[in-house]
Amino acid sequence: MAKIAINIATGSLQQPEMVVGIDLGTTNSLVAIIHPDTKQPVVLKEHDGNALVPSILHFAEGGNVLVGDEAKKHLIDAPQQTVFSVKRLMGKSYNDIRDYSSFFTYKVIDDQTESLVKIQVGDRFYSPVELSSLILKELKTRAEHILKTPVTKAVITVPAYFNDAQRQATRDAGKLAGLDVLRIVNEPTAASLAYGLGLKKDEVKTIAVYDLGGGTFDISILRINGGIFEVLSTNGDTYLGGDDFDRAIANEWAKNIGISQEEMQSNRSIAQQLRLTAEAAKIHLSTHDHFMAEIAGEKVTLSRADFEELAKPFVDRTMTCCANAMKDAGLHIDAIEEVVLVGGSTRVPLVKTSVQKFFNRVPHDAVNPDEVVALGAAVQADILAGNNKDFLLLDITPLSLGIETMGGLMDVLVPRNSKIPSKVARQYTTQKDGQSSMKIAVFQGERDLVKDNRKLAEFNLTGIPGMPAGLPKVEISFLINADGILLVKAKEIRSGVEQTVEVKPQYGLTDEEVEKMLMDSVTHAKEDMAIRALVEARTEARQILDTTSGFLQKNGSILTVEEKTATDAAMTSLQNLMENGNKDEIHTAIEKLNEISRPYAERLMDHAISTAMKGKKI
Ligand code: AMP
Secondary structure, eight states: OOOOEEOTTTOSEEOOOOEEEEEEOSSEEEEEEEOTTTOOEEEOOOTTSOOOEESOEEEOGGGOEEETHHHHTHHHHOGGGEEOOGGGGTTOBHHHHGGGGGGOSSEEOOSSTTSBOOEEETTEEEOHHHHHHHHHHHHHHHHHHHHTSOOOEEEEEEOTTOOHHHHHHHHHHHHHTTOEEEEEEEHHHHHHHHTTTTOSTTOEEEEEEEEEOSSOEEEEEEEEETTEEEEEEEEEETTOSHHHHHHHHHHHHHHHTTOOHHHHHHOHHHHHHHHHHHHHHHHHTTTOSEEEEEETTEEEEEEHHHHHHHHHHHHHHHHHHHHHHHHHHTOOGGGOOEEEEESGGGGSHHHHHHHHHHHTSOOBOOSOTTTHHHHHHHHHHHIIIIIOTTOOOOEEOSSOEEEEEGGGEEEEEEOTTOEESEEEEEEEBOSSTTOOOEEEEEEESSOSBGGGSEEEEEEEEOOOOOOOTTOOOEEEEEEEOTTSOEEEEEEETTTOOEEEEEEOOSSOOOHHHHHHHHHHHHHTHHHHHHHHHHHHHHHHHHHHHHHHHHHHHHHGGGSOHHHHHHHHHHHHHHHHHHHHOOHHHHHHHHHHHHHHHHHHHHHHOOHHHHHHHHSOBO
16 A cells, blocks of 8 residues: 655655656756656746756855855855866866866866876865765755655766766765765757657667757767667867857957957956856847947947857867767768757757758757756656666676786777676786786776876785686676666686676776877877787786796706707897787797797697696786
8 A cells, every 4th residue: 555654744645755867067957857647747936936956156255155146146256266167177187277277267186196186175175075975965955845755866967078086076976965866967968868769669760969058068979779779979068158159259359349368367347247248248148139238337249240250160069069069979970860969059050050050950949958957867767766667778888898917908898889887898818927916907998008098996815816828718707777877797717716896997097088098099009009018928928938937847858959959049039029029029939939839849748738828827
């Protein structure tokens, strides 16, 4: 029998608990649910009809923390106590954001550059996770107030390019706010769901999600197949958005009415007035052809055509990102069947027409572009609440994941753009006789040498029972769960010894870095291949030398004198070439040593040694 609960505080009947969808945005955040009666997604609104909660915190005197519109009021009068754009700091170190530090008006601590950033307000320090949790707590309280029921379960959206550290940080923020985060969902996936894309069982579609907000731009190419979402590629610019349009207008007006850049810097009030009027002009011009206002007693005007000229360079930049995303996905424009618009700045007609022209499709714009992500998160929340069991949502890994093998080479287990969740396993073996432990170093990146990639974790598999080199079978498996968190397990199969680590990277990568790592892999591809070939030749040489000397020590007596002399000479020559020769010279010397040793090795070589000469070594 169903239970009915009564809220003691309000006297009203309590609804069964629902899972909410949260769009935790850089500028604004909002919460949505599937309406219990209409079964349609709706955003939760305050009495004043406002659904957007500015993602801003103000730390008032006396320890009071204001969130949202109340905090926004203090951006100008108390910039050091008012924190905005926390999302940009999630899972980041100071090194990651150093180039943009002037963007933040509050104090971002810069002493330990490698560790996660902290923010100082007054005499207190906060992590981005704590700050995000304060925003989430406020969203939770508001939702409970509106729904008149406790809210403890949520789906939270993140950009598709967020890495493990950033996803984990978002999840931690949810936990700290008292929320059980059922899933971290990609924003473009949520936006598609809001349009019902991917909700039909046998639907197969390729879609583009173009998201231009106030300060960030993202383009994602998704493939939907039978209710499964796969991100084929992502691209964008974390410092490009509607704010750039506002700034361009403000600068143009400042020039026209004779306000210098220095004056804009020193006179905050006039700069603020210019910026706010510029934003009002931009919004007005989305539906009108002309704008007029007065600033400091001077008339300012702007036509739609003038605005478009100012905005065009920024819009063009987004189009370059779209072209790159298409290239990364390996698709031609014709392959895109649907285009979804997200973010307030897609209301600008020039943006809409440019997107339409680029993709040769009329984009979906019927859903409010500020709400579309939260609405889709609610759809996903409903699926996870068990109301729609047919769906599974898949994402991809932005960079390859692998481990270090001999010679510092990267052995990729999960190639970039692999679907997640996913599981891969590969077997490795030991390099030395009696080796009882094995170092497992996990890396992320596209280069052939691990030193050019990013280390995520390192651990030792210990307790491997003593066996000749090459005999142990160590299975390394990578399990990436639905949130994109990597679990690495190493297991020696013969003995059953095993060890597992959860990879929570110390600090994150900016998407510029991800992009740079990808670019580097292309630029250095030839060079990397040459280095890999040389390293592999050296590794093979070292193994053969080790195995041969081991063999000679044990079985030297069966060699003829000629065989012994020839072997010594071939070994010395290989040793020299291993240090100074090129890969071809090394291979020739290996071949020579093999030729000499083959007859007597064949006479005596036992199985363990022959295995040691083949298998891969860590
Ligand atoms: P978001 O980050 O998605 O909330 O988008 C906020 C950005 O959208 C800001 O730069 C706003 O100025 C801009 N915006 C909101 N409404 C409009 C509109 N009607 N026309 C043009 N830009 C708008």
